[in-house]
Amino acid sequence: MFKPQPLIFDPKVSTSPLIPARHHNYAVGGNLVNAFATGPIGSDDDFWFLALEPPDEPGHPIRPVICANLLDAFGRRLLTLERNVPTFNPRECRVEGTDDRLTVTDARGREVCRVDIREARAAECLVSYISGHFKDKTGAVRMETRGPVANPSVVLQGRYGLGLRPDGTIALNKGLTDPEAAQVAAMARAE
Secondary structure, eight states, rough: OOOOOOSSSOOOOOOOOTOOOSSEEEEEETTTEHHHHHHHSOOSSSSSSEEEEEOOOTTOOOOOOOEEEEEESOEEEEEEEETTTEEEEETTOOOEEOEEEEEOTTSOOOOOOOOOOETTTTTTTEEEEEEOOOOTSSOOOOEEESSOSOOEEEEEOEEEEEEEEEOOOOEEEOOOHHHHHHHHHHHOOOO
């Protein structure tokens, strides 16, 4: 029969690299993460999206921090955001933020992206739920919303990174290159 074997090393408790932040997180793939990145970060001609952990400053509302290069349905550059502020906006998109929502609409008023901020009692923090359907310049879906309307989660396709450690490194890197990871760290440090 089976004879138990002694362990030759001390058992270790493994922890997820996706430990959520205490005050604000993003719903990604059914998990809560403090930050995430997808696409060729910093590219001028392709889709990429970076959601950063907002500062927890007393007296200021906690809002998501989004840096992104968004494309239209034909793969053309529509809008570039840097910390929720448009830095490239030739098609006159509108970016509107309130205490509980960040909305990006095109010149015709159609919603491109929405981020709803709600309190998650079970997690005891604020959670940003991102809604949208994002394609890269080849037309491939790279980020989309799935799940119930009340608590949607984004699903990432292609290369991405989840979680940002205090030293600026990505906790779980699924294909971002070293220069892209360095760009994420640089954008996280910029204020």
